[in-house]
Amino acid sequence: MSEKLQTIVDQLPQAVTEEGLRRLLVKVRKLYDLDNAIYYALSLGGDRAAEEFGAMTYSPDWHARYEEAGYRYTDPTVVAMQSGFAPVEWRHLDWSGQANRRLLAEAAEFGVGNHGYSIPLHGPMGQFAMFNVSKSCTEREWALLIQEISQELLILAHSIHTHSMSSLNIETRLPSKTLSPRERDVLTLISQGVRRAQIAEKLQISENTLRVYLESARNKLGAVNTFHAVAKGVKAGIIRV
Amino acid sequence: MIRFVYGSDLPAFPRLADSMFRDRAAQFRDRRAWDLRIDENGWETDEYDRINPLYCIYELPDGTHGGSGRLAPTTAGCMINDHFSDILGGTIESPLIWESTRFVVSPRISGGMQAARRISTALMLAGIEVGLRYGLTHYIGCYDPPMRRIWRNAGWPAEDIGARGTGRDQIIVGVWEISEQVRQNILDRAPEGLRLGAIPPIVPHAAIPALARAA
Structure with missing residues (x-):
């Protein structure tokens, strides 16, 4: 992005x-x-x-x-x-x-x-x-x-x-503030510098499934890309490097 | 021809809507034995038909339904997040990921397998076109094991995330990639005689120009 x-x-x-x-x-x-x-x-x-x-x-x-x-x-x-x-x-x-x-x-x-x-x-x-x-x-x-x-x-x-x-304090369907365990796992591994192909293999998911988890995590964190999502996740204490 | 119709606009297309929901009943309940509710009109509908989804429909020359898929944003209520979060390990929410469910080719069509393949391929190409137009990255949805083969043969394999149940009753949640490469893969395998025509813009009925509405 x-x-x-x-x-x-x-x-x-x-x-x-x-x-x-x-x-x-x-x-x-x-x-x-x-x-x-x-x-x-x-x-x-x-x-x-x-x-x-x-x-x-x-x-x-x-x-x-x-x-x-x-x-x-x-x-x-x-x-x-x-x-x-x-x-x-x-x-x-x-x-x-x-x-x-x-x-x-x-x-x-x-x-x-x-x-x-x-x-x-x-x-x-x-x-x-x-x-x-x-x-x-x-x-x-x-x-x-x-x-x-x-x-x-x-x-x-x-x-x-x-x-x-x-x-505006409007009750609406905002993206879930918390990441799912799966989303936390993939972001944590990305933050550790593990390559996507290896993450997919380790978690036994396809690379497109991995990309879907990363995209959903990006949206929930209000980030613009995966790198930004990792930074925001670390800052919020959601993922530990 | 391909037609995009929002749920709230279906009353403007009574013949198309009636044949679509009857075809869904025939396909999903009668043929595949899914445990679904059929209403007094013989229509297979569920709660997600009532929250204004977008139908991507292949319309036959006689104005009836030849095949369709049901699309919805994952940022609002959708089936995978409401019913399959155990498989997903949470919810999937993004404006770049749409849900696709109830993919069906009418069991009424004549012309056998070839005709069915032309319709399913046209629907898939329409889905890819929409995704590329808006910058979507993936579709996500649920399906049963026999459906896998349809997408794989067409060059757009669903990638399973996980499943619930076993054998005939198995329900799988999976994703489809949206990319130019995937479009090319589908085109490379497209059956002979596929006449796709222009894939129309997605516009609610009330805002469609009269000329396009008549087409």
């Missing part, structure tokens, strides 16, 4: 307010060569369903216009995020109809970007958030960029969501 992701995730603990999150998104925009990035929780779920939390790199004028026009109720990206869990390309959505065409035209005026990618984030108590990135470029450039960064965006979206929900 890239240094860009590491830079951003390292900065997450400081992003506890909307302004802090906005500064983080500005960094996301810069590092990944995007025009805009937004994380927005439209509902915190449960008895805080009416509360929202989020930040964006759009101009405040565009945000104001978007809310004034009530676009959030018809915006195809919001509609698409409401009921699925797979990321969505804006160009695959239904932009027909007068309101949607006006939304597109005005978004272009405010420099939102003509291509976008949205990642839905859902929690068990009805929590609903989305992470969007967008850019003005050709379709070819966009396809290449997304192909290159889609995995990092998925990790980033979930990291920001998990961090935001936990700093």
Whole structure:
């Protein structure tokens, strides 16, 4: 996983307010060569369903216009995020109809970007958030960029969501804080410098099974890669070197 | 053709949904004798069909179900974490790992083994395509011993993590790697006459453009 992701995730603990999150998104925009990035929780779920939390790199004028026009109720990206869990390309959505065409035209005026990618984030108590990135470029450039960064965006979206929900004390299905015994075993062996093939052999699992345990451990520790997961695991006292 | 349909959008595809859940009953209960609940419509469904999974469906020319797999994120409720954490030694949770269950080819199709292989291969290639598109690393799921051969022959072997039970009643939990290499392996072994067509984007029904919806 890239240094860009590491830079951003390292900065997450400081992003506890909307302004802090906005500064983080500005960094996301810069590092990944995007025009805009937004994380927005439209509902915190449960008895805080009416509360929202989020930040964006759009101009405040565009945000104001978007809310004034009530676009959030018809915006195809919001509609698409409401009921699925797979990321969505804006160009695959239904932009027909007068309101949607006006939304597109005005978004272009405010420099939102003509291509976008949205990642839905859902929690068990009805929590609903989305992470969007967008850019003005050709379709070819966009396809290449997304192909290159889609995995990092998925990790980033979930990291920001998990961090935001936990700093708001929201009861949600956060990744288990504790690693399973198996995950602890594989991380410990990695930290001792044992090669993956040897670990797989020792534990009598396939290398892909090993990679699945490492990936799950990475996610639970909020790390960006295996190396980072080991460092976080050691620091938290979960694994002993 | 391949169609991606979320559980909440199934009412928009009544013929497809009805034939899919009936085919699952015929395949998993009648043929393989899994201990499953069949409802009054003759549908095999479980609790995971009710929490909005994503179905990857091979639709036959007559609009009925030719085969399918059921996908769900491991970061929300899913079968392997709810029921097989003893085998996994805990839970597997990552936005880069999706669960895949109820992989099935319709027992109704004509054309014998070759036709069945074309459908299962198409479903696997669609699964790989989705994984590569989003940057997923693996699928994880459970299956019984006879299913292993289908994936192995197609060039996408499931790698067992562990199993519960013995003989006919054995249930295995395993993983599938998602990579360009795996896609190539499947293509190299693809049966003749496989016409995959474009693998569509995954979009909830309410946000699909009318043109694509009609296709």
